[in-house]
Amino acid sequence: MSTATDRINLSAPWIDERDEELVLEVLRSGWLSLGPTGPRFESLLADAVGAPHCAAVSSGTAGLHLCMRLAGVTEGDDVITSPYSFVASANCAIYEGATPIFADIDPQTLNLDPAAVEAAITPKTKAIVAVDIFGYPADYDELLALCERHGLAMIEDACEALGARYKGKPLGSHGHPAVWAFYPNKQMTTGEGGAVTTHDPEQHELLTSLRNQGRLETSSWLQHGRLGYNYRLDDLSAALGIGQVEKLDQILAARAAVAERYNELLADVDVDRPLADDADHVRSWFVYVVKLPPGVDRDALMSRLADQGVATAPYLPSIHLQSYMRERYGFSEGMLPVSEDCSARTMALPFHARLDRADQERVVEALRSSL
16 A cells, blocks of 8 residues: 555646745735736736736636626526536526526537537526636637527636637637636646636726725725625735746646646556547646546545555536535436536546656556556
């Protein structure tokens, strides 16, 4: 049995001396929040994703919530999203009193199936939250066409997809608001933290007010023009973000190389590997998730892997089957069969930018023998 010292962890951020230097500069400046470092980070991130405006926030969840306000979502509205995602993709609608409506996913891309989305639209539908699951871009041409026909707002949950490209352009550059997240398992990290990018200056002005307790640019510190939130990103986190954006291309390339090695090593293992890129969809590697054969006891498999020092996780449970969702809305098994099947059979392997080949070989051999 492996010991803790040789355990292969699920994820790890890429932190180096440049990150430490930038954070130390802020510590020494004494300006830990609402200083010049935040706008500097926002400018770099906006350039990286091809958006003219960026508002850094305290988390991706905060960003999604603020986008509900941008879309005018209120009590009694419906918001369509994917069941195969992190719960924040649906919780953001609940925060504003709306009801999350789940449309099933495409079995190949694992993103929203546009036909299922169209079938779910009713007169109460106000917005669609499209998720770029595991960094693979959703089918935005079809989804945006639905939004245009039915007068809906499009919110992109790109929290797992920094660096991905759709139709030759980076996510974030296609015009609609996009939300990013920087938890330590993401492509880049600010510790906690996130951002919203937009192409609309009025939306950006509203975002910067809402994240800062509803203050207006023209008001004094204790004057508030609207109901807002404490969703700011502090300067220490922004400093770390600057260092991360500076090496983002290097991080993304390293993660892609690790993913390609897994593709090669798993070629003869009885699992489904992640969907390959095509001309329209270029993935940014957030996690490496495999789908197990039907009938495999995933929990037992994960236990056997843990005994060999290999961390894994069941990515992802379907949101509608979370206990609070069942209790609040009456969701149950069988409602979204594609998502539910994926949730029962998908599993994340250890994955990060600096995972070395020997560890990958050990992961794959453990998986092969445990299966």
